[in-house]
Amino acid sequence: MKTIMIWVTVLFSLSCLAKPTIISNVKGYTMSNSGALMQFSHLAFDNGKVLALGDHTLINQFNGAVIIDGKNRTLLPGLIDAHGHFMGMGVTLLQIDVREDKSAQATALHVREYAAQNPDLKWITGRGWNQVLWPGKAFPTAKQLDEYIADRPVWLSRxxxxxxxxxxxxxALAGITKDTLDPPGGKILRDEQGNPSGVLIDTAQDLLEKHIPQADKAFYEASFNAAQNHLLSLGITSMHDAGISEAVYHFYQQKAKSNQLGVRIYAMLSAVDPNLEAMLSKGYITDDKDFLSIRSVKAYGDGALGSRGAALLEDYSDAPHNRGLLVTQENQLKPLFETVLRNKFQLNFHAIGDRANRLALDQFAATYKTIGGRDLRNRIEHAQVISLQDIPRFKQLDIIPAMQPTHATSDMNMAEDRVGKDRLRGAYAWQRFIKQGSRIALGSDFPVELANPFFGLHAAVTRQDRRNQPTEGWIASQALTLEQAFKGFTIDAAYAAHQEDVLGGLTEGKWADFILVDQDIFDQDPSQLWKTQVLETWVAGKRVYQQP
Known part of the structure; x- marks a missing residue:
């Protein structure tokens, strides 16, 4: 008994020696849980969590605290990206990025140069092409790649x-020929003779991708590290990973147990994983440091607007007789929704076109009546093109729209071509959702878009690209205020992950995740928001990134 008492005394004495830290002299901004913008000049934290925020009187309140001079810099809570692809980002950082190439020929030339620099690669893989930005806007062909590289297989994701x-x-290696049938939810683009042209859309990609050699453990680790370091450098301290396989499910748990997660991950199980039900049966996965949470499922409704895979109620305006693709067939929705909601997992449904959105809303309504699950904060991911009569149903059904501001500014050059002016009234309609009381969780969908959250804040507020075009903003009536956008990247993103009590702001008891940036975003010309640079990133009260 005496030995126990001695150890208790020692532990108590050591705890008394621990000193809180105060970041002083900052222009601080955060959101309360109710969504009110709060300002402060001093932030006190200890054991990784916020003790208080306020003015200089905090120094007297926490006598003996370690004081760090913030040098009048702007301090914000760590930003949350509510829809991204963590490992996909890492892979993209390690492969060829053709995002900036201005034509199919320029892309093919870039691929040839990359292949020459990496002679040991059996497959050349990469991402980023967008035919909408090229002269003529036509889909590329295999022959255009063959002209520059024909001896090794090449696969470039749009x-x-x-x-x-x-x-x-x-x-050829994938065995895709004139006789290969389009799979459900996918399409093989073909030439006039019916031969594959070289572009595979949505589920048709699986026909080829299953032949690409599996990444080894070293590549897996390198992808993870690349993604984590990149996000922390951008001020992203938490992200929602939109669709993970069983392998990643186990990989993340190992990383959490070994304290190797530096970015907080709210992971969604992929609905198409063959072992989904086994993972659901294990219940929620959490850790006591809130670095990993798995309690949701990502399902896939349709494709994307740019590749005409988004499922529409009427024909594409620029492609008669084409209404897009359903990646999950309509008769599969009922059992999927019931399986997920019965297990009390949040369901996050990818829906870009107005038909996919309506099918999702209809199925949520039907499943609520039979299974329940309304309280799970279910989401529709993207919610891009929606019939005006369906927007109020998000609020009525307690569905969170998880949206990505830079999608609007990337798509504005082709969206009207695809759906016409009338359907644009319900497209990228952020302000319509805000006005009806919906909470919007904002993100980027990286690596589809660049992960920089200040690009997202800029796009949300200005409805312009980073050249400040168009001058008045694209469908400017749907632009968000900076406070609304900031809320979407902080407390509302946390709410969409059931984490608003521990993340999304810097109020007492939450994790001390924050960033220092080089300009006051609330006292800045909105056109300059995208130029904001992250100087430091802190997670759980520890500095994990400092700008070189």
């Missing part, structure tokens, strides 16, 4: 991940 471009070598 910027949105809903289409891929192969050379003839890759098509």
């Amino acid at each position: 910027v949105d991940g809903h289409a891929g471009w192969a050379n003839s070598k890759a098509l």
